[in-house]
Amino acid sequence: MRPLVSIATLLLAGERRAFVTGLALTLTVLVMGAALLGLSGWFITAAAAAGLTGLGILFNVFVPSALVRLLALGRTAARYGERISTHDATLRALSRLRVRLLEGLLRAPYRQLERLRANAFLNRVTADVEALDGVLLRLILPGLAGLAVVGLTALALALLVHPAVGLVVALGQGVLPTLLFLIGQGRARPVSRRAEAAMQALRSRLIDLIAARSDLAMFGQLPAAIFHVNDAAIRHGMARAGLDQIERRTGFALDLTGTAVTALALAIGGSLAQAGAITPAQAAIGIFASLALGEATAPIRRALPEIGRMVQAASRITPAVTAVTAPATGRAPTASLLLRLEGVTVVRDGAERPLFDPLSLDVAPGETVALTGPSGSGKSTLLLVARGLLTPATGRVTLGGMLLADVSPDWLRDHVAMVPQRQALIAGSVAENLRLAAPGADETTLWQALRAVQLADTITARGGLSLRLGFRGTGLSGGEGRRLALARALLCKPDLLLLDEPTEGLDGPTATQVLHGLRAALPGAAILMAAHRPEEIALADRSLSLRPVAGPDKNNSHP
Numbered sequence: 001m002r003p004l005v006s007i008a009t010l011l012l013a014g015e016r017r018a019f020v021t022g023l024a025l026t027l028t029v030l031v032m033g034a035a036l037l038g039l040s041g042w043f044i045t046a047a048a049a050a051g052l053t054g055l056g057i058l059f060n061v062f063v064p065s066a067l068v069r070l071l072a073l074g075r076t077a078a079r080y081g082e083r084i085s086t087h088d089a090t091l092r093a094l095s096r097l098r099v100r101l102l103e104g105l106l107r108a109p110y111r112q113l114e115r116l117r118a119n120a121f122l123n124r125v126t127a128d129v130e131a132l133d134g135v136l137l138r139l140i141l142p143g144l145a146g147l148a149v150v151g152l153t154a155l156a157l158a159l160l161v162h163p164a165v166g167l168v169v170a171l172g173q174g175v176l177p178t179l180l181f182l183i184g185q186g187r188a189r190p191v192s193r194r195a196e197a198a199m200q201a202l203r204s205r206l207i208d209l210i211a212a213r214s215d216l217a218m219f220g221q222l223p224a225a226i227f228h229v230n231d232a233a234i235r236h237g238m239a240r241a242g243l244d245q246i247e248r249r250t251g252f253a254l255d256l257t258g259t260a261v262t263a264l265a266l267a268i269g270g271s272l273a274q275a276g277a278i279t280p281a282q283a284a285i286g287i288f289a290s291l292a293l294g295e296a297t298a299p300i301r302r303a304l305p306e307i308g309r310m311v312q313a314a315s316r317i318t319p320a321v322t323a324v325t326a327p328a329t330g331r332a333p334t335a336s337l338l339l340r341l342e343g344v345t346v347v348r349d350g351a352e353r354p355l356f357d358p359l360s361l362d363v364a365p366g367e368t369v370a371l372t373g374p375s376g377s378g379k380s381t382l383l384l385v386a387r388g389l390l391t392p393a394t395g396r397v398t399l400g401g402m403l404l405a406d407v408s409p410d411w412l413r414d415h416v417a418m419v420p421q422r423q424a425l426i427a428g429s430v431a432e433n434l435r436l437a438a439p440g441a442d443e444t445t446l447w448q449a450l451r452a453v454q455l456a457d458t459i460t461a462r463g464g465l466s467l468r469l470g471f472r473g474t475g476l477s478g479g480e481g482r483r484l485a486l487a488r489a490l491l492c493k494p495d496l497l498l499l500d501e502p503t504e505g506l507d508g509p510t511a512t513q514v515l516h517g518l519r520a521a522l523p524g525a526a527i528l529m530a531a532h533r534p535e536e537i538a539l540a541d542r543s544l545s546l547r548p549v550a551g552p553d554k555n556n557s558h559p
């Protein structure tokens with residue numbers, strides 16, 4: 001429950017006023033509802049009694065009927081106001097939560113991000129955030145208002161009718177429904193969690209199926225993948241049916257309790273009226289008011305199927321949304337930006353030994369160093385270390401004389417650019433892809449970057465900067481996409497540029513031109529590049545080969 005409280009606090013922050021207004025209006029609606037039925041009951045009975053005794057002419061019908069109208073209209077207006085204030089505030093609070101969650105997820109350590117698949121990421125920012133829209137609207141506000149109105153009504157009945165009627169209403173419409181809620185939520189939570197897990201699996205499997213459909217079809221695995229999707233859909237359906245059953249049973253138990261309370265109020269009121277302790281009209285107030293309290297307990301039924309889903313979503317996203325509040329620490333290097341690695345080794349997750357022998361190297365401003373070595377020797381891994389995304393197992397990495405771990409993440413983002421092997425292009429125009437690195441860059445600057453990587457002519461021929469790319473940048477060849485990613489890195493004007501096989505997919509002459517273009521665009525930058533191709537190694541000032549640690553790794557070896 002603690003994550004739910006943290007999320008409720010976050011949702012409330014900035015919208016406190018709207019939610020307090022919403023709570024006050026919800027309470028008003030419920031109080032007016034109870035008062036409306038109580039007064040109506042009293043009015044009808046008192047009018048009938050006056051008629052029977054021949055005093056009808058003296059009975060003042062105007063004041064009670066005006067009050068009934070006032071309560072009915074006021075209740076509708078209060079309900080309308082409550083909806084406007086709380087629903088608006090919830091939408092605003094959720095959109096803030098979503099942005100905060102995205103920021104938090106993106107600040108997570110690189111290794112955590114590596115494991116977070118796109119599907120899981122999508123589930124977090126959509127399904128999990130949506131699951132939380134009811135925390136205040138369907139759980140906390142109705143719960144608080146319901147308890148308050150039952151307490152107030154019980155007190156009013158104790159004063160206006162009889163303490164026994166007040167006590168029955170407090171127990172039957174306050175204590176019993178609370179117990180029903182506590183028992184029901186214990187039963188509903190695991191089922192609700194199963195329903196949500198099945199829904200998220202369904203979404204993930206469907207996305208995987210669509211993304212890999214041609215491979216699946218080619219290897220004859222499409223029916224198996226469809227079976228998995230259906231399996232998740234069936235599990236979801238079964239869990240939903242379980243939730244419906246819990247919801248129906250709780251609703252039935254609430255109806256039963258409500259009816260029993262009304263019947264008791266009728267019996268107590270009747271016997272008290274017969275004994276002459278109260279008038280029949282007073283007895284009617286108790287009966288009708290307890291009937292009206294059905295409205296206060298009804299939200300329990302609606303909240304039950306959702307509570308497991310809410311708690312689970314809150315537990316999943318709380319670490320990310322609370323991490324944002326921790327300010328990024330670190331300083332900016334002041335000395336000349338020499339990248340220095342001293343005795344660095346790296347052990348990847350799941351491995352027992354380092355990838356390569358301890359490595360030392362310097363990359364000075366204006367210098368290009370190529371990292372070579374067999375496939376899997378750890379070139380890309382070393383670039384991640386140089387960017388501060390992975391921590392070395394031994395040795396130290398400094399930038400401008402300062403330990404990389406002490407450099408502020410914001411500074412690193414502004415001054416170090418990295419183009420990984422699998423570059424991320426987005427659906428959108430070429431300009432939009434480029435402006436991810438430099439949102440304010442004008443068209444001249446964008447064209448300069450494209451010219452530096454030999455892509456200007458291609459883009460011009462294809463319609464210019466407004467050329468639209470598809471999902472993940474489809475619509476360009478592999479080599480063109482690679483050059484677009486290089487152009488984007490140039491726009492950051494980095495002091496340190498980390499390149500992972502930058503000319504992969506380019507013909508020899510183009511590769512050389514691109515490498516010259518990069519250096520010409522960033523004459524003072526230190527460039528460290530994982531290199532396989534002779535063109536890349538030839539252009540570097542120095543090259544350094546990673547020596548894999550001798551002997552098979554226990555985890556990676558096969559019998």
Ligand SMILES: Nc1ncnc2c1ncn2[C@@H]1O[C@H](COP(=O)(O)OP(=O)(O)OP(=O)(O)O)[C@@H](O)[C@H]1O
Pocket residue numbers: 114348349350355373374375376377378379380381382421530
């Ligand atoms: N996320 C990861 N978790 C665990 N091990 C990983 C991960 N990514 C890569 N590895 C392993 O680390 C080793 C080094 O990989 P890396 O990508 O750094 O090699 P590389 O020299 O760049 O290879 P290539 O030239 O083929 O690109 C490989 O054995 C690889 O299987």
